[in-house]
Amino acid sequence: MLTFVGLGLWDERSVTVEGREALREADRVFAEFYTSKLAGSTIDDLESSHDIEVEVRDREGVEQDPGPILDAAETGDAVFCTAGDTMIATTHVDLRLRAHERGIETRVIHGTTAAAAAASLTGLQNYRFGKATTLPFPYAHGGDDVPDSVLDTVDANRERGLHTLCFLDIKVDHELAETDEYMAASTAAGLLTDAGRGDELAALVARAGSPDPVVTADRLAALAERDFGDPLHLLVLPGELHYIERDALVELADAPADLADERLA
């Protein structure tokens, strides 16, 4: 049996009660933290809090060489866990398909996700978001700016009045990065300002799922000048605003009222 457990957004207490039971009952617990991480928790915290031993795998150990994980799932109860929800990244669907091919039963225990938290914390309505996008580090896409595909997604959503959730690049164990890197919202806002979007309203969420997330809305050029502290960060580029969304951005995220009013549907 291979159970995929989403650890949720922040620390060792972000997992569901059911997920924790699966962790505790498993014969072996595998994890990867290259697609995301629990910023509020170390692996030691995770192990001691749940009284488990966690075997961390790098990208190669999941994508190229998943054999040991599948072997463990074939002969016992194995858990594979990640931050957020385990199936939100393509590669783990691939792992599930490989298990399925080998006749191993699989199960998914869901975790809280950054996409839901972005809507939840900004007060922007879930069903008014269009396609999401990811802003890459310039070195990672070989340019020195924002890829056209990112701006096209924002514009195509906005044409329909929709908000865009912008995930920010994460590079863990990347050959071009000297240390693990998590793009800061201010860096993202700076890139978008350089792309001519500095006057546009954006909302940022820092440390979603933590006890003290920061949620701030302002012009991109203004956000680019500020420091929002530790990762992970997200950016939301609003489309049209329903009046409650407008109030949420102004009252809960300190958006300049004139800027928010311009976006009222």
Next chain:
Amino acid sequence: MLTFVGLGLWDERSVTVEGREALREADRVFAEFYTSKLAGSTIDDLESSHDIEVEVRDREGVEQDPGPILDAAETGDAVFCTAGDTMIATTHVDLRLRAHERGIETRVIHGTTAAAAAASLTGLQNYRFGKATTLPFPYAHGGDDVPDSVLDTVDANRERGLHTLCFLDIKVDHELAETDEYMAASTAAGLLTDAGRGDELAALVARAGSPDPVVTADRLAALAERDFGDPLHLLVLPGELHYIERDALVELADAPADLADERLA
């Protein structure tokens, strides 16, 4: 202090460890189940499992008369909880804004959501979904068919190659419904078939978050003929498929291979 706690998708164990702690430490726990419900759990289960007393409020008691909840939050630790994530429905942003106006500190403890589970369980990638929509009961929108706005959303997403998550109507304590009603995926598939979409591929998810969710993909006309059991159900109308998405629908959801192949990007 007013803490919003998302109870997650299925039963009393779908809440996060942190959410459970907040429930247990609260002086009073309020809940509403008219926007969604924990299909795998009764209120008694919730109370006995977490050793709490839950005060359930109807829509009027949240939207028109939130005073008692706010009073409790002003003088002590109050929790307001719902299935899923508490802030995904507009009305609770309104409750948060009212608390904010009265100077009451608020906090959101996120829950797992149906939107994330739909992507996670079908293997369709989160960032390839466009705007979501809701299919209403015909009596609720005064017609006898699928509103144009729903079809327009599906078509506008598909034009960009994007998937559409289709929430299915819920009517609890509704003046036009004799009992609580949760639209079945087969009913939804029948309505869409009547709207001329019967030959299109769709994936349905029944009882997301439960130990045995059903995930099945087929032509809408075929889905309309089947019974997928107890609520809650969701429908996903895929856009273009990445090859891993295609494999997931065929291998994990029994999609007819020819139908899935037609959608390959």
